[in-house]
Amino acid sequence: MTSGLASTSAPLSATYDLAMLDLDGVVYVGPDAVEGAAQSLQLARENGMRLAYITNNASRTPREVAEHLRGLSMPDVKDGDIVTSAQAVAHLVADAVPSGSAVLLVGGDGLRVPLEERGLRCVTSLDDAPVAVVQGFHPDIGWRQLSEASFAIQAGLPWFASNTDMTMPTPRGMAPGNGSLVQTIRSATGANPIVAGKPEQPLFDETVERVGGAHPLMVGDRLDTDIDGAINAGVDSLAVLTGVSSVQDIVDAAPGRRPTFVSFDLSGLNESHSDVVLDGDRARCGEALATARHGTITVETADRRSTEALRAIVGLAWSLRDGSDLRMTVDGTLVA
Incomplete structure (x- = not known):
């Protein structure tokens, strides 16, 4: 043994x-x-x-994460040393839809920036003719964004998620993570997203x-x-x-x-x-x-x-x- x-x-x-x-x-x-x-x-x-x-965590841009690490004296941190699930999911979406497509954003700048770097256009309404839904954590996500995503998924749009961590650590304790918000949409639609983050x-x-x-x-x-x-x-x-x-x-x-x-x-x-x-x-x-x-x-x-x-x-x-x-x-x- x-x-x-x-x-x-x-x-x-x-x-x-x-x-x-x-x-x-x-x-x-x-x-x-x-x-x-x-x-x-x-x-x-x-x-x-x-x-x-x-x-x-898809809520912060690589530059913001790098600045945090530099402030903690981590050795010679460059922006390019940071890789987020938002970057990974943006890559997945860019490979799946035509260049320049509109995508329905459910998240903040941490997700918007890598999507735009991949040549995609972020919109917030199904009326703007998106071709996919992309979801990542941001603390300001609320019912309207989750509902708009649910409507788009029910209309047949593919759904991508940065990650499905159910919780996230904060200085005050554990809080709901992106997975909890994903579960809300899953409950409303019966659909499952394509996931980019760990453990995928x-x-x-x-x-x-x-x-x-x-x-x-x-x-x-x-x-x-x-x-x-x-x-x-x-x-x-x-x-x-x-x-x-x-x-x-x-x-x-x-x-x-x-x-x-x-x-x-x-x-x-x-x-x-x-x-x-x-x-x-x-x-x-x-x-x-x-x-x-x-x-x-x-x-x-x-x-x-x-x-x-x-x-x-x-x-x-x-x-x-x-x-x-x-x-x-x-x-x-x-x-x-």
């Missing part, structure tokens, strides 16, 4: 040539940088890794096309979008614990929905990931020894927040689950 985790003899930033970095929960949380993120990304760049900042593949294709890279690594904090998306796109992934998904979530992940690598934060980009050696109810990774007893995994190591400790925990849990269908609980004192 294997641990299910890949290993490397060199740091990830020297093994992969492109990091596809999710933003909220990985690089920043709300308005503030994740502790140590800028330093980790600077070192990754020095190791030769390209950095692409990718996001399902178009955003990954758009990133490689814009930023380059032959051997990319997806870095994310959410199993349901970042890691599932990487799997759908055939891309290796690193799951970090600075955002939504917890150690227990990763331990509970079923085969086919698991990250390639795990680390507590972006410092894992600049580490080698040692083999996990399994021995029944024990697993060793470097100096860390994980042990399973009565359904709970504990770890012995000088640094419980090391990548080695996390790999030992996850590798042992996956091995036991796959071998005997046991669901393991991680000792809550081990990790934050």
